[in-house]
Amino acid sequence: MRLLLVADTYPPARISGAVQLHDLVTEMVAQGHRVTVLIPAAGLPTPAAIEQMDGATVLRVRAPQTKDVGLVRRAFAEMWLPFALLRGLRKSGLAATRWEGVVWYSPTIFLGLVAKRVKRASGCRGYLILRDLFPDWAADAGIMRRGLAYRLLKHVERYQYRQADVIGVQTPGNAPMVAATAGSGARIEVLENWLSAPTHGECNISLQSTLLAGRMIFVYAGNMGAAQGMDCLLELAEDLAGRNDAGFLFVGRGSEVERLREHAKLHDLRHVLFMDEVDSKSIPGLLAQCHVGLIALDPRHTTHNIPGKFLTYLRAGLPVLARINAGNDLEQIIETEGVGCVCVGEAEHQLESLATKLLDQPALRNEMAKKGKPLVESRYSSASAVKRIIAGIT
Numbered sequence: 515m516r517l518l519l520v521a522d523t524y525p526p527a528r529i530s531g532a533v534q535l536h537d538l539v540t541e542m543v544a545q546g547h548r549v550t551v552l553i554p555a556a557g558l559p560t561p562a563a564i565e566q567m568d569g570a571t572v573l574r575v576r577a578p579q580t581k582d583v584g585l586v587r588r589a590f591a592e593m594w595l596p597f598a599l600l601r602g603l604r605k606s607g608l609a610a611t612r613w614e615g616v617v618w619y620s621p622t623i624f625l626g627l628v629a630k631r632v633k634r635a636s637g638c639r640g641y642l643i644l645r646d647l648f649p650d651w652a653a654d655a656g657i658m659r660r661g662l663a664y665r666l667l668k669h670v671e672r673y674q675y676r677q678a679d680v681i682g683v684q685t686p687g688n689a690p691m692v693a694a695t696a697g698s699g700a701r702i703e704v705l706e707n708w709l710s711a712p713t714h715g716e717c718n719i720s721l722q723s724t725l726l727a728g729r730m731i732f733v734y735a736g737n738m739g740a741a742q743g744m745d746c747l748l749e750l751a752e753d754l755a756g757r758n759d760a761g762f763l764f765v766g767r768g769s770e771v772e773r774l775r776e777h778a779k780l781h782d783l784r785h786v787l788f789m790d791e792v793d794s795k796s797i798p799g800l801l802a803q804c805h806v807g808l809i810a811l812d813p814r815h816t817t818h819n820i821p822g823k824f825l826t827y828l829r830a831g832l833p834v835l836a837r838i839n840a841g842n843d844l845e846q847i848i849e850t851e852g853v854g855c856v857c858v859g860e861a862e863h864q865l866e867s868l869a870t871k872l873l874d875q876p877a878l879r880n881e882m883a884k885k886g887k888p889l890v891e892s893r894y895s896s897a898s899a900v901k902r903i904i905a906g907i908t
Contacts, residue, residue, distance in 0.1 A: 515904065516548045516611070520628050521619040522580060522595065524553045524572065525794075529581075529767070530736055530822035531645070533794045535619060536568070537710035538903075541896040543569035547904070550608065552599055552628070554580070562606035575602020580622070582767070585657075596627040603628075609635075615907035616640045623648055623667065626674030633677065639907040642678035643705060647691060647817040654814045657740050668695070675700060680906035685843035687818040703906070708899040709825040709890055717799025719792070721763070726787055729761030730873055732835065733804040735797065736823040738768035743812030746837050746865060748777055751786050753866040760873055763804060765789045801830035805879065806854075806872055809836035809844075813859045818843045825894050828853055828886030833879050835872060837865050853886050 519539060523532040535551070542549045549570040554577030555563070562575045577598035578591035603609055613636040618625045620642060629640045649667040652658045675681060675696035682705025683689050689702050696702070721731065732751075738744050751762045762785060764774065771788070778786045792800060801807070807827030811819055819842065827834050834854030838844055841858075848856045855868040872879055 515614040515908070516550075517542065517615050517617060518550050518552060518611075518613045518632055519617045519619070520552045520599065520625050520632075522554055522592075522622050522625075524551055525567070527581075528791045528794055530826075531619070531621075534708065534822055537708060537896045538899060539570045540568050541710065541900045545897070545900055545904075547900075550611075550613075552603060554578075554595060554598060554602075556580075562602040564606060564608075573603065573606050573608060575599055575606070577602070582769075592622050592624045595622065595624050599625075599628050600631060612636045613638050615904075617643065617903060617907070619643045619645070620674065621646055621648055623671050623674050626670070626677045629674075629677045639679040640677060641903050641906045642674065642681045642700070643903070644681050644683050644688075644692065645707075646819060647688060650691070651812075651815055651817050651819075652740075654816050655740050655743070655812045656814065671695060672697075682903065682906070684820050685818040687841065687843045691817060701906070703902070705899060705902055706894055707820050707822060707825055708894050708896040709822070709829055710896045711829075717796040717802075719789070719796065719800055719803075721800075721803045724787055725784060726761035726763060728759075729785065730759055730806070731761045731763050731804040732806045732808050732869065733763045733765065733801065733832070734808040734810070734823075735765040735801070735826065736821065738764065738766055738770045738774060740769060740812070742768075742770070742810045743814075743837070744770050744774055744810055745777075747808055747810050748774060748781075748783070748786070750865050750869055751778070751783050752781060754869060754873075755783060755785065757873065760785060760869075762786045762808075763789065765792060765800070767791045797826065798830060801827070801832060804830075804832060806869075807832040807834045809834055809838065811836075811838040811842065811844075813837070813839045815839040815842070820844055820847070825890050829890045831883045831886060833872065833882035833886070835865070835869055851885060851889050853882050853889060 525536050551572045555574035556579035558576040565572050580591045615638050616632045618629050633640050653660050678700040681700045681702045754760045836856040845856050848854050857864040
């Protein structure tokens, strides 16, 4: 099939969404599909630029910056994003292409207009890959009130849902929430996250030359923003400050990074190390030097989320230690599959107890670690994700 995939991130960006989409597109190509990826590129000198990447056509179009900017600026940039993408598509010379299917990735919620225009022009079906429920999670986390701005964003969310023939949600728990907003029309199904086998590159980072040398390392690798509720992990590091065998590594970017760094410095957490985002090819080598993967989700969330980092940890052979919101489907997955320890809600002291158990029981860690990779390969493959998406648009 000739497919158009629309998103707001793609390599060389290093965030998990970009890596996940690259895995998906690479698998689409491997299964014989002709894929064009339409994405924004801040600061692009021309209206549009086309390149070939791993068998796919990547169309980058000039658009405002939407990442790592203030909330107000980001809101206006994302509202303008669909118009920028459509303008870039038109100027690229690909506007007359007849697509056999359009797939788009959310976040962001503002790509519904692009999907509508493409579907109408090509007479094709559309598949929405829905990875979080915005603006609800932002309201849950206290980032915004359920006032006028929230209602306007809910309108945009509903509009996006109505453009889809099929909506793929992360977990069964999210399906009724989406159905309540979407109304009748799109079919809602579970499209679990996916992860391809990593491409190993040279990792020039040696933790043995850092303050973490000789310690059992709890690692957090990914976005550090408001949705994660990262304070609990630094509080855990404080609780374990008296143990000379425990260390904490935080790797990535996000709106909370600087505040978290300052907190660690203020409390003299000498067993805590922050690193900037690293290339995805270096992640396997970095995680091979660690012992437990950390996950945090703000306990005020009412939506369900299976973070990409969860799959990354499992494939790297790390048990997970997670603090998540009550009722999240992730709790059942971790406990049923035996791949880590999880606490829900505001149970910070339980988090310390679970971390101590992992510290003191290496046999338990090893048992959990062995179960991770087989689980990813059997349940969270990019091949199965592509087959489900294609089935939804044919």
